[in-house]
Amino acid sequence: MKLEDLGYNNQLEKFRIDSSLNSFEIGRVVAEHKERYIIRTTNGEFEAEITGNMRFTAKSREDFPAVGDWVALTTYESDFAIIHKILPRFSIIKRQAVEQFGEIQIIATNIDYAFLVQAVDRDFNINRLERYLTICNSSKVSPIIVLSKIDLMNEHQISEILENIKVRIKNVPVLAISNESQDGYDTIKTTIEKGETYCMLGSSGVGKSTLLNNLSGRTIMKTDAISDSTNKGRHVTSHRELIVLENGGILVDNPGMREVGIADSTSGLEITFDRIVSLSQNCKFKDCTHTNETGCSVLEALEKGEIDKASYENYLKMEREKAHFESTVAERRKKDKEFGKFVKNYKKDMKKNKY
Ligand SMILES: Nc1nc2c(ncn2[C@@H]2O[C@H](COP(=O)(O)OP(=O)(O)OP(=O)(O)O)[C@@H](O)[C@H]2O)c(=O)[nH]1
Ligand SMILES: [Mg+2]
Ligand SMILES: [Zn+2]
Numbered sequence: 001m002k003l004e005d006l007g008y009n010n011q012l013e014k015f016r017i018d019s020s021l022n023s024f025e026i027g028r029v030v031a032e033h034k035e036r037y038i039i040r041t042t043n044g045e046f047e048a049e050i051t052g053n054m055r056f057t058a059k060s061r062e063d064f065p066a067v068g069d070w071v072a073l074t075t076y077e078s079d080f081a082i083i084h085k086i087l088p089r090f091s092i093i094k095r096q097a098v099e100q101f102g103e104i105q106i107i108a109t110n111i112d113y114a115f116l117v118q119a120v121d122r123d124f125n126i127n128r129l130e131r132y133l134t135i136c137n138s139s140k141v142s143p144i145i146v147l148s149k150i151d152l153m154n155e156h157q158i159s160e161i162l163e164n165i166k167v168r169i170k171n172v173p174v175l176a177i178s179n180e181s182q183d184g185y186d187t188i189k190t191t192i193e194k195g196e197t198y199c200m201l202g203s204s205g206v207g208k209s210t211l212l213n214n215l216s217g218r219t220i221m222k223t224d225a226i227s228d229s230t231n232k233g234r235h236v237t238s239h240r241e242l243i244v245l246e247n248g249g250i251l252v253d254n255p256g257m258r259e260v261g262i263a264d265s266t267s268g269l270e271i272t273f274d275r276i277v278s279l280s281q282n283c284k285f286k287d288c289t290h291t292n293e294t295g296c297s298v299l300e301a302l303e304k305g306e307i308d309k310a311s312y313e314n315y316l317k318m319e320r321e322k323a324h325f326e327s328t329v330a331e332r333r334k335k336d337k338e339f340g341k342f343v344k345n346y347k348k349d350m351k352k353n354k355y
Contacts, residue, residue, distance in 0.1 A: 024084055065086055116144065200252065220253075
């Protein structure tokens with residue numbers, strides 16, 4: 001296998017040469033488990049860890065490797081490696097971690113396209129679709145909506161769903177598929193291009209891993225039904241994994257997400273809700289909240305039915321979330337800074353007392 005088969009390109013090669021990384025091998029992170037990584041190179045797969053220096057200087061999650069990353073590494077024996085450097089990422093899909101507010105979780109990096117998978121039965125939800133779109137749009141990843149399980153609905157119901165999407169979401173391709181009947185597979189297969197990296201996002205149980213297995217022709221990921229009685233956030237897929245399809249496309253499977261918190265998503269919101277955002281430039285007040293102000297262009301458009309009400313409400317909700325996220329992060333930075341000062345003074349005092 002060549003590095004190009006894993007998605008390697010000229011920019012990465014230029015960076016490698018410019019940064020004098022000649023003494024290292026280059027590989028791509030294909031799986032990750034608790035700060036240990038599986039890296040694929042032209043010489044096979046390696047289990048890897050980062051250098052002590054990388055860990056020591058890491059300031060946030062983004063300083064650690066993630067699935068999709070290109071890394072410079074030194075290999076030892078046939079299957080162990082040390083990662084020295086993460087090559088610059090051209091895209092990074094992240095979300096607000098569910099566990100701790102203000103923390104960012106990396107879903108995958110160096111992704112060209114994201115399949116936003118929603119099952120047409122109970123899972124379908126346009127608000128959530130807009131959320132995923134916001135994440136894609138702030139990550140420089142092109143979204144493709146995939147409606148799965150169309151075998152569970154009749155044609156009329158499917159076209160109704162497609163219509164509903166069209167009202168609120170423009171300029172995003174929508175593919176309707178069934179992993180049962182393989183309807184829509186021709187389209188998805190021709191959509192996937194050699195050397196491009198695709199990642200699958202969506203709730204648990206929508207059929208992401210089934211799709212990956214079917215497209216690869218192998219059972220790579222475990223799949224399972226989630227019964228209602230045990231549906232307590234059980235996920236079938238527990239880790240992220242990157243695989244290369246026979247047609248050359250590169251696919252990353254992900255565990256289902258229960259909550260899709262948006263993180264630093266200013267540009268994401270601007271692109272996803274471009275109509276609302278451009279209207280808001282004509283509001284009378286610069287800090288208009290578009291909720292009750294006179295001279296609010298957004299409210300005017302809403303009244304005239306020029307923008308969708310549900311979409312507007314979803315936008316406001318995500319704006320509030322974004323603001324809350326930003327203030328939490330700012331507060332933490334301030335605390336870190338104060339603590340930094342405290343440590344510095346403490347050390348100074350220690351010195352003074354010593355001499
Ligand atoms: N009827 C129908 N069932 C499907 C379809 N795709 C997947 N399933 C079933 O849905 C269940 C969940 O599929 P998975 O592929 O494991 O779902 P997943 O999205 O990978 O779930 P997580 O790994 O938990 O995120 C399995 O029982 C599949 O057989 C489909 O198109 N139609
Ligand atoms: Mg899965
Ligand atoms: Zn306004």
